[in-house]
Amino acid sequence: MRILFLADKKCSLTVSGLYLGIVDTFERAAELDIAQKHFVELKPAGFHPVRFCLDEAFLFDPPPQVSLYYAREGLALYCSGFLREDASLHVLWQKKLDGVRFTLTLQQKVQLIFEDRDRFCILDLDDRFERSTLERAGDCFLLEGDGCFAVLSAAGEIKVLSDGTVSERGGTVRAEIPFHDCMGHSAVAEWENGEMKTCSIRTAREPCAATYALALFESALIGADCVPFLAPSLAEKADALKEFLGNYTSAVLTDRTNEVGLVYPRKKNVFDVRYFRVETEDGKISNIKEL
DSSP states (O other), rough: EEEEEEESOOEEETTTEEEEEESSSOOOOOOHHHHHEEEEEEEEEBBBBEEEEEEGGGGGGTTTTEEEEEEEEEEEEOOOOOSSSSSSSEEEEEETTTTTTEEEEEEEEEEEEOOOOOOOEEEEOGGGSSSOOOEEEEEOOOOOOOEEEEETTTTTTTTEEEEEEEEEESSEEEEEOOOOOTTTEEEEEEETTTTTEEEEEOOOOOOOGGGGGHHHHHHHHTOOOGGGBBHHHHHHTTHHHHHHHHOEEEEEEOOSSTTTEEEEEETTEEEEEEEEEEETTTTTTEEEEOO
């Protein structure tokens, strides 16, 4: 079986003691007999490795740090959540706001400690919050990291956690959130006390011929206008497109410009990639078929 290995950090990949090279967001492929046990290790510099046994049992229950994708090319394994080798506790900053003490720590991962007279909780955060700032935001708190932000309630609950850049702070938090898609879509949203009040979608660029089908499925996923991509025969059904496609979470390119893979969750950390082909009429998409 063809196995594709990917990771969110640059890792050395070893399978059953054999070094296969470097893996990151560009995959490394190997042909493995899944009926046998293969001991896999992915090791980034400065982080503990992720190790697991790749066998038939793995196909039903991958470990927490591995996401498994069933694709037509084979199995794709994406590793993330690596813990730092340095296990010592580092207090990055402390701050007290309106009777609440916040402590940002780094001990293999970034955590925010929230404590007041009635509550104590620890929030796990992305590494990008290692250099972050905190301020009051109405009845909530605004935490800003490197290209990301979080809005916390007065009880220490995460109300908003997202990529994005904050442009307005205070009682109203306004931010632009990128979707990282082929058209450069972003959402400009406003929150008051952690509740979203407004949201609009911006487009940065038009799709090229190679990404036209991908742009349609990505637009449907985020709720953007799909009509410009569709021929008249389909345009009147644009509102039903997302319901027809189902609960996919992302869209991926294939080696054919008229085919796109849609990623559907099967269970925790396990996904199916289903493939759709589009047909065009006068440069517009006139039909969508699942393969």
